[in-house]
Amino acid sequence: MRQIVFEESLNGITIDRIIRDYEYNMPTKHFHDEYEVYYLLEGERYYFIEHQTYLVKKGSLVFVNRGQIHKTGLAGTSYHDRILIELKEEPFASFFSFLGDLSLKDFFSKHYGVLELEEKDQRRIERLLISLATEIQSKPIGYELSVMMKLAKLLIFSIRCKADSNAFIPATTATTAKHRKVDEVASYIVNNCTKPISLDALSKHFFVSKCYLSRIFKEVTGFTVNEYINIHRVQKAQHLLLYSESNISEISDQLGFESITYFERVFKKYTESSPLKYRKQNKKEIQPIRTKKAELVE
DSSP: OOEEOOOOOEEEEEEEEEEEOOOOOSSSSOSSSSSEEEEEEOOOOOEETTEEEEEEOTEEEEOOTTTTOEEEESSSEEEEEEEEEEOOOOTHHHHHHTTTOOOOHHHHHHOOOOOOOHHHHHHHHHHHHHHHHHHHOOOOOTTHHHHHHHHHHHHHHHHHHHOOOTOOOOOOOOOSSHHHHHHHHHHHHHHHHTTTHHHHHHHHHHOHHHHHHHHHHHHSSSSSSSHHHHHHHHHHHHHHHOOOOOOOHHHHHHHTSHHHHHHHHHHHHHSOOOOHHHHHHHHHHHHHHHHHHHHHHH
């Protein structure tokens, strides 16, 4: 059974609430350019984010940064009820920049992961999320500003909750042997992706068979080991293209690609752009930031 309770969208934001009562696993190969907020009203789910698998329980908020690999999977019973928000960079980043202390980019960079809430806070967040969807659906006067304010309220609440040692509940990580092994391998890849890594080398390093490692890694992350390695290399390449003066060949060598041709092919697969085109298009956007910093130093 799949029931869509609501499904609303506005410029730069989508929010939906879906109840599922069947064995559901998020489609594979899942990462995107939107920020994501996930709230579980009922049930339990495994949630892999970047290199860690969490056991998400009823009343938990999940934050996923742009470009982070993530995947939900079955944990316990199949029944679950969740609300999902996806946010584009704009217009929200510009709006939050006027608030001074609240930055969309900084929030998701620092606070991605799972936030487990106390019962009183669960009711508060549920009312906030449902009222946000209602604003978009009914579109009363000033609804766009109201949506912005409700999102700001959600992020500020989350920051304060994490800062409050008396209220903060550490996130629960998955403890099954399968999830622990995948988390270990994923963390190793993140920290060593610029070095020569292969499925064969990983299976020997972690004392598991190649067949078993290949199967469980795809089940938990949605990606093959090689795809996961390449995604993290591409993410590092994006940073180097924007913030270093290294040429394409040098970046390819630094990140461990076997050839510049292979680097360009992999980069285009995940970004839909060549490395050179990506540098030309995106370096213009960060130039004003660099100029402003230089003026402050002077």
